[in-house]
Amino acid sequence: MIQLDDNLLIGSGTLRACYQFPEKPDLVVKVPLPDASGGDDANRKEWRSYRQITRMLSEIDHISRCRGFVDTDRGQGLICDCIRDHDGQVSETLLDIVVYREGCDLDYLVEVAEHFCNYLIANDLFLFDINMKNIACQRLRDGTYKPFAIDLKGPLDNQEFLQLSSRIKFLGRKKLKRRARQLLERIVTFHAQRESLKSDR
Numbered sequence: 514m515i516q517l518d519d520n521l522l523i524g525s526g527t528l529r530a531c532y533q534f535p536e537k538p539d540l541v542v543k544v545p546l547p548d549a550s551g552g553d554d555a556n557r558k559e560w561r562s563y564r565q566i567t568r569m570l571s572e573i574d575h576i577s578r579c580r581g582f583v584d585t586d587r588g589q590g591l592i593c594d595c596i597r598d599h600d601g602q603v604s605e606t607l608l609d610i611v612v613y614r615e616g617c618d619l620d621y622l623v624e625v626a627e628h629f630c631n632y633l634i635a636n637d638l639f640l641f642d643i644n645m646k647n648i649a650c651q652r653l654r655d656g657t658y659k660p661f662a663i664d665l666k667g668p669l670d671n672q673e674f675l676q677l678s679s680r681i682k683f684l685g686r687k688k689l690k691r692r693a694r695q696l697l698e699r700i701v702t703f704h705a706q707r708e709s710l711k712s713d714r
């Protein structure tokens with residue numbers, strides 16, 4: 514069993530908290546948030562979804578790899594690769610950059626997100642849940658960003674009746690394209706509203 518310390522916390526979503534793996538900076542551990550039910554389920558779905566992706570693609574790009582489970586003092590953890598910048602800093606999410614980074618290049622960020630969405634669409638990776646907190650932007654040495662999906666539970670978290678868009682490619686492609694369009698629009702609106710979003714925090 515590994516011990517997780519508050520100072521290893523990287524970020525939280527609605528269901529899980531993400532910690533740096535103790536003494537292994539290239540890995541993270543995701544554990545259920547104590548006040549949310551569904552964290553264990555999210556970990557299982559993410560693991561299954563990752564396995565599905567590895568069966569579909571011989572080479573994986575733009576996806577944070579999952580490595581398996583580990584027992585922690587905060588519940589069962591899912592181990593994934595930690596996305597880090599060229600200088601070792603944990604990469605920021607697209608949301609962090611759009612809302613909190615002064616003077617970010619909006620047109621360029623939209624381009625980065627579009628490239629990421631096109632990769633998902635071209636490979637039928639029906640992640641759907643491509644909100645800005647689920648995309649880490651790895652800053653490379655030349656100052657450009659490489660986007661990574663860091664939350665893969667989406668295909669198995671489909672709330673629709675019979676989960677048709679996760680099972681029928683034609684519907685999945687349509688939905689993914691719609692979600693991609695929404696993401697690109699949201700980058701622009703969130704940037705325009707960044708002052709009020711910052712004060713909500």
Ligand SMILES: Nc1ncnc2c1ncn2[C@@H]1O[C@H](COP(=O)(O)OP(=O)(O)O)[C@@H](O)[C@H]1O
Pocket residue numbers: 523524525526527528529530531541543555577593594595596603604606646647649663664
């Ligand atoms: N592989 C990763 N590398 C770096 N940071 C990560 C990684 N996975 C998650 N995070 C951080 O943890 C946050 C929550 O993780 P996520 O898996 O999206 O949880 P949830 O299922 O609750 O949405 C992310 O927004 C991000 O800040």
Ligand SMILES: [Mg+2]
Pocket residue numbers: 526527646647664
């Ligand atoms: Mg998430």
